[in-house]
Amino acid sequence: MFDFLEGYDVLGAFWTTVQLTLLSAVGSLIWGTLLAAMRVSPVPLMRGFGTAYVNIVRNIPLTVIIVFTSIGLADIFRVTLGAADDFEALSFRLSILGFVAYTAAFVCEAIRSGINTVPVGQAEAARAIGLSFTQVLWLIVLPQAFRSVIGPLANVLIALTKNTTVAAAIGVAEAATLMKEMIENEAQTLAIGAVFAFGFVVLTLPTGLFLGWLSKRLAVKR
Amino acid sequence: MTKVSVAKEDVAASGDLVVLKSVNKHFGALHVLQDIDLTIARGEVVVVIGPSGSGKSTLCRAINRLETIDSGAIAIDGKPLPAEGKELARLRADVGMVFQSFNLFAHKTVLENVMLGQIKVRKADKKKAEEKARGLLDRVGVANQADKYPAQLSGGQQQRVAIARALAMDPKVMLFDEPTSALDPEMINEVLEVMQQLARDGMTMIVVTHEMGFARSAANRVVFMADGKIVEEAVPDQFFSNPRSDRAKDFLSKILHH
Numbered sequence: 001m002f003d004f005l006e007g008y009d010v011l012g013a014f015w016t017t018v019q020l021t022l023l024s025a026v027g028s029l030i031w032g033t034l035l036a037a038m039r040v041s042p043v044p045l046m047r048g049f050g051t052a053y054v055n056i057v058r059n060i061p062l063t064v065i066i067v068f069t070s071i072g073l074a075d076i077f078r079v080t081l082g083a084a085d086d087f088e089a090l091s092f093r094l095s096i097l098g099f100v101a102y103t104a105a106f107v108c109e110a111i112r113s114g115i116n117t118v119p120v121g122q123a124e125a126a127r128a129i130g131l132s133f134t135q136v137l138w139l140i141v142l143p144q145a146f147r148s149v150i151g152p153l154a155n156v157l158i159a160l161t162k163n164t165t166v167a168a169a170i171g172v173a174e175a176a177t178l179m180k181e182m183i184e185n186e187a188q189t190l191a192i193g194a195v196f197a198f199g200f201v202v203l204t205l206p207t208g209l210f211l212g213w214l215s216k217r218l219a220v221k222r
Numbered sequence: 223m224t225k226v227s228v229a230k231e232d233v234a235a236s237g238d239l240v241v242l243k244s245v246n247k248h249f250g251a252l253h254v255l256q257d258i259d260l261t262i263a264r265g266e267v268v269v270v271i272g273p274s275g276s277g278k279s280t281l282c283r284a285i286n287r288l289e290t291i292d293s294g295a296i297a298i299d300g301k302p303l304p305a306e307g308k309e310l311a312r313l314r315a316d317v318g319m320v321f322q323s324f325n326l327f328a329h330k331t332v333l334e335n336v337m338l339g340q341i342k343v344r345k346a347d348k349k350k351a352e353e354k355a356r357g358l359l360d361r362v363g364v365a366n367q368a369d370k371y372p373a374q375l376s377g378g379q380q381q382r383v384a385i386a387r388a389l390a391m392d393p394k395v396m397l398f399d400e401p402t403s404a405l406d407p408e409m410i411n412e413v414l415e416v417m418q419q420l421a422r423d424g425m426t427m428i429v430v431t432h433e434m435g436f437a438r439s440a441a442n443r444v445v446f447m448a449d450g451k452i453v454e455e456a457v458p459d460q461f462f463s464n465p466r467s468d469r470a471k472d473f474l475s476k477i478l479h480h
Contacts, residue, residue: 131311139342
């Protein structure tokens with residue numbers, strides 16, 4: 001029944017998807033947190049940059065961003081990311097750069113809404129014992145903000161997992177690329193679609209359930 | 223010549239810890255602090271009372287610049303209050319603050335709450351900070367709650383932890399912004415007792431409160447505020463038995479007659 005899978009490395013393709021997701025998730029979590037810190041900072045220039053970044057980047061289609069990393073950054077500006085002669089590695093790294101740039105805008109907004117759930121008295125008490133702005137943010141506000149937005153961040157992570165299929169546009173050998181190839185070569189198009197749909201559900205469903213459980217467990221009691 | 227040196231000696235000998243000079247602040251059209259002049263000497267306990275909206279809390283919060291002021295000057299231990307940045311943080315570390323709503327760090331245990339400032343601001347090593355924190359928690363009577371989270375404690379216990387957290391910084395002066403106003407009646411005394419003990423130990427304290435009993439027994443001076451102004455300043459006995467201003471008489475008649 002599943003003999004149409006023979007000769008294709010489905011697991012390998014999904015492994016690339018997982019790698020794209022995890023690396024982009026870590027990158028966008030870091031960059032998104034920094035953006036959120038900028039957006040609440042007392043320095044007007046930083047606030048302005050954060051706001052402009054989020055509003056521009058989240059409104060550009062992801063496909064445009066990913067294609068730009070390839071034909072813009074790589075072909076025109078000669079960005080090599082340490083992989084000048086290896087086309088596969090280069091597209092892989094470029095796509096992660098694009099995913100981080102894009103997803104960070106959503107991570108930033110999730111975290112910023114979390115910051116708004118932390119009572120202002122928490123920051124006041126922290127300032128009153130002599131902590132600096134950065135210390136107040138990293139030691140008191142962000143840890144509480146993170147715990148309150150694990151749910152929304154899970155949504156962003158699930159969206160990111162599925163968004164990695166856009167990397168097919170610049171030839172990264174992930175799940176969607178393989179699916180397209182198989183549909184061209186095999187007759188069982190419906191079954192192929194079902195296999196890949198199932199593969200993504202296998203990746204994202206446990207993620208959502210686990211993070212849902214974690215968000216309950218880590219909720220800050222007031 | 224002689225006159226100048228006398229004036230200098232006066233300032234030096236006075237030992238004033240907190241000095242406010244013609245402080246003004248507006249919230250939009252509301253003039254919440256109007257030409258406030260107030261001087262607090264080392265070791266003095268000053269209780270600020272007055273009706274709601276009179277500006278007492280704003281005054282208290284202006285002293286460590288949680289509220290900015292529009293004009294005038296505030297100095298602590300001879301140093302003018304810096305505007306922002308590291309200098310301000312350093313000064314705040316020397317000024318303990320206790321809030322109406324406790325504001326314990328909700329994601330940290332009681333012990334961590336009291337250790338945090340020592341480690342991150344005073345750069346104390348962890349072991350010494352813990353030792354001191356446990357000592358302070360014992361002093362305010364919540365040593366057995368050290369490993370719990372703030373939400374697991376009663377209001378009175380939380381407020382005593384908040385006092386310990388402020389004391390851990392070895393402050394020069396302690397500000398109390400209505401420390402018992404959010405507490406159930408049976409928990410007010412346990413907090414007031416800790417504050418009484420602090421006052422007896424010689425801590426300089428500025429206390430905004432509605433607890434007239436505390437004002438009578440622990441204060442060196444009562445400052446009565448109304449409509450953004452300091453209306454009357456007196457020793458507690460004189461203020462409560464023989465207030466001079468009509469505004470104070472009116473206020474006291476409303477709160478003391480039942």
